[in-house]
Amino acid sequence: MKVDLAEAAALLNLEAMLLDEQDWDGWLALYEENAEFWMPAWKSETEPTADPMKELSMIYYASRSGLEDRVQRIRSGRSVASTPLRRTAHMVGNVILMPDDGSGLASVKSSFNVHVYDTRAKTQHVFFGRTTHRLARRKEGLGIRAKKVILANDCIPTMLDIYCV
Amino acid sequence: MPTPPEKKTARPDLAYIERLIDDRPADGWFSVHRDAFRDPAVFELEMRHIFEATWNFVGLDSQLPNPNDYLTTTIGRAPVVVMRDAEGRLGCFLNSCRHKGAIVFAANAGNGAHHSCPYHGWTYDTGGRCIAITSQRQGSYSPAFDAMEHNLARVAKFDSYRGLLFASLSADVPPLDEYLGDARRGIDLVVDQGPDGIELVPGAVSFTYNANWKFQLENSSDTYHFIPTHTSYIGVLEKRRTARAAASSSTTAGSIYEDIGAQAASRRGSFAFPHGHVLMWGDNPAVEARPLYPMLPELEKRVGKTLAKWMMYVRNLTLFPNVQFAENASMQLRIIRPLAVDRTEMLAYCVAPKGESAQARIKRLRQYEDFFNPTGFATPDDTSAYEACQRGDEAHTLDWQQGYARGIGAMKAGGNTEADELGIKPDYSSVGGYRMGDETIFHANYRAWLELLKRGIARS
Numbered sequence: 139m140k141v142d143l144a145e146a147a148a149l150l151n152l153e154a155m156l157l158d159e160q161d162w163d164g165w166l167a168l169y170e171e172n173a174e175f176w177m178p179a180w181k182s183e184t185e186p187t188a189d190p191m192k193e194l195s196m197i198y199y200a201s202r203s204g205l206e207d208r209v210q211r212i213r214s215g216r217s218v219a220s221t222p223l224r225r226t227a228h229m230v231g232n233v234i235l236m237p238d239d240g241s242g243l244a245s246v247k248s249s250f251n252v253h254v255y256d257t258r259a260k261t262q263h264v265f266f267g268r269t270t271h272r273l274a275r276r277k278e279g280l281g282i283r284a285k286k287v288i289l290a291n292d293c294i295p296t297m298l299d300i301y302c303v
Numbered sequence: 304m305p306t307p308p309e310k311k312t313a314r315p316d317l318a319y320i321e322r323l324i325d326d327r328p329a330d331g332w333f334s335v336h337r338d339a340f341r342d343p344a345v346f347e348l349e350m351r352h353i354f355e356a357t358w359n360f361v362g363l364d365s366q367l368p369n370p371n372d373y374l375t376t377t378i379g380r381a382p383v384v385v386m387r388d389a390e391g392r393l394g395c396f397l398n399s400c401r402h403k404g405a406i407v408f409a410a411n412a413g414n415g416a417h418h419s420c421p422y423h424g425w426t427y428d429t430g431g432r433c434i435a436i437t438s439q440r441q442g443s444y445s446p447a448f449d450a451m452e453h454n455l456a457r458v459a460k461f462d463s464y465r466g467l468l469f470a471s472l473s474a475d476v477p478p479l480d481e482y483l484g485d486a487r488r489g490i491d492l493v494v495d496q497g498p499d500g501i502e503l504v505p506g507a508v509s510f511t512y513n514a515n516w517k518f519q520l521e522n523s524s525d526t527y528h529f530i531p532t533h534t535s536y537i538g539v540l541e542k543r544r545t546a547r548a549a550a551s552s553s554t555t556a557g558s559i560y561e562d563i564g565a566q567a568a569s570r571r572g573s574f575a576f577p578h579g580h581v582l583m584w585g586d587n588p589a590v591e592a593r594p595l596y597p598m599l600p601e602l603e604k605r606v607g608k609t610l611a612k613w614m615m616y617v618r619n620l621t622l623f624p625n626v627q628f629a630e631n632a633s634m635q636l637r638i639i640r641p642l643a644v645d646r647t648e649m650l651a652y653c654v655a656p657k658g659e660s661a662q663a664r665i666k667r668l669r670q671y672e673d674f675f676n677p678t679g680f681a682t683p684d685d686t687s688a689y690e691a692c693q694r695g696d697e698a699h700t701l702d703w704q705q706g707y708a709r710g711i712g713a714m715k716a717g718g719n720t721e722a723d724e725l726g727i728k729p730d731y732s733s734v735g736g737y738r739m740g741d742e743t744i745f746h747a748n749y750r751a752w753l754e755l756l757k758r759g760i761a762r763s
């Protein structure tokens with residue numbers, strides 16, 4: 139699929155901005171209905187899990203409905219971990235367009251730092267790692283068909299929600 | 304050897320520790336003083352006299368299938384390594400070089416016959432023997448050094464029950480079987496789920512929270528918090544259930560809590576054993592949601608109808624002080640590692656019967672990730688609640704918790720019909736409706752806690 143780097147990077151930046159602005163509907167709209175969201179766990183110091191059907195993941199959703207569930211929880215006002223929400227600033231960089239693999243999707247790799255501030259404890263944390271987005275062309279522009287997040291610092295301080303990576 | 308100068312640090316005395324528990328069965332009252340959760344001096348005593356003085360869970364033998372396999376963990380503050388030697392014998396040692404103390408085994412787990420210390424290169428084998436001291440001949444050592452033993456220090460006690468490995472830094476502990484007592488039946492209900500036992504699913508998740516370790520210790524047995532704390536998770540499950548009913552298929556896993564009304568109409572009970580172990584149970588009405596459910600006919604044949612029924616129950620087992628098996632639909636093994644009075648690290652694994660079907664494994668994984676992960680829908684609300692407690696307990700003008708009173712009217716010395724089904728004789732038991740939210744189960748944790756602290760203080 140033909141995508142140029144600037145277009146792909148713009149989508150990644152937009153996703154980051156929508157999460158930081160907590161525009162959940164705008165964020166969900168970037169995802170295709172059958173979008174897979176996957177954040178593997180780690181098997182050892184060097185190796186993340188490779189098969190979400192046989193090994194543990196930090197997060198695995200086979201479709202966007204899993205992301206919608208997260209948003210429902212965030213909005214419910216009934217999750218102590220989400221009330222008040224942490225404030226975040228996503229920094230996305232090193233965006234690289236991978237060679238076209240003929241799948242009809244574009245693969246884009248990037249790195250992230252997400253600064254997360256807990257207003258209750260007045261503490262902050264940085265989650266960081268690498269992301270691979272698989273993008274599809276739709277009439278309203280590029281959409282996300284799959285997102286895989288390799289979280290480098292996987293000892294989670296209290297919580298990590300979908301908006302923290 | 305010269306005697307080191309006596310330490311002049313102020314340590315809480317016996318009277319201070321005894322005043323932390325208000326245990327008056329005749330008055331129908333039990334409480335824990337808030338200082339137990341917020342006083343750093345109490346934490347120091349817990350490390351020395353509880354974690355470093357009794358049996359701790361250190362791993363599963365299935366984590367070390369081959370000769371020269373090892374894993375590293377901690378007992379209290381002490382780093383330890385559990386390993387299988389070249390002949391296949393398991394051992395547990397302090398993971399600290401005899402030369403100047405460096406950690407010898409740096410990885411979480413691995414395999415190798417020889418392990419060199421990263422600092423000056425002393426080398427150990429998997430039996431803990433020091434097999435090489437770098438440039439020993441040229442070292443101009445004194446005969447006093449040569450007369451010394453340089454092997455890794457073995458922990459004082461090391462034993463296993465049904466593949467669960469336990470170690471103690473103190474030799475003064477009851478034999479493991481006696482220590483675990485009838486809580487062993489709770490372990491059997493886990494281990495016997497597969498015809499060939501259980502395994503850890505690849506991929507471990509660790510997390511920290513800024514609160515005392517005993518909030519986690521209690522929460523595993525706390526049925527009372529489930530609905531208030533996990534309302535948002537229950538809401539998500541309700542939505543999924545509706546969606547599943549509307550469509551004929553669904554990509555999301557079921558949960559025993561999808562019909563929270565049915566759960567709330569079921570019973571919950573608890574057994575308390577000597578040495579602080581407890582088992583919370585619930586007669587789960589949603590057995591089909593369990594990944595184990597397809598194995599039910601095999602289970603009934605192998606372990607009998609009664610035990611198979613118990614395997615389908617909700618069961619949370621705490622083996623005092625550092626390990627819990629939490630089983631609602633999927634199953635979690637949790638290892639509690641206290642870091643400071645107000646900070647705790649948890650290491651968690653997804654546990655599964657060996658040889659379950661691919662479909663059941665997927666269901667188990669998705670349920671586990673949803674419920675148990677710190678990146679999921681439920682655990683973050685638990686840990687955030689512990690943190691709220693820790694901050695709230697900074698109200699130092701308040702002394703006593705009121706969180707150990709529910710169920711006192713329903714508790715009974717010894718066992719009950721359910722205990723008879725398992726063939727166990729607990730110290731006491733309780734059973735009631737879901738909404739009873741029993742809190743008597745914690746009394747046993749704190750009685751063992753106090754006993755160990757008192758014993759340790761009396762000796763030091």
Ligand code: FES
Binds near residue numbers: 400
């Ligand atoms: S500390 Fe291990 S060899 Fe020196």
Ligand SMILES: [Fe+2]
Binds near residue numbers: 532533685
């Ligand atoms: Fe909970």
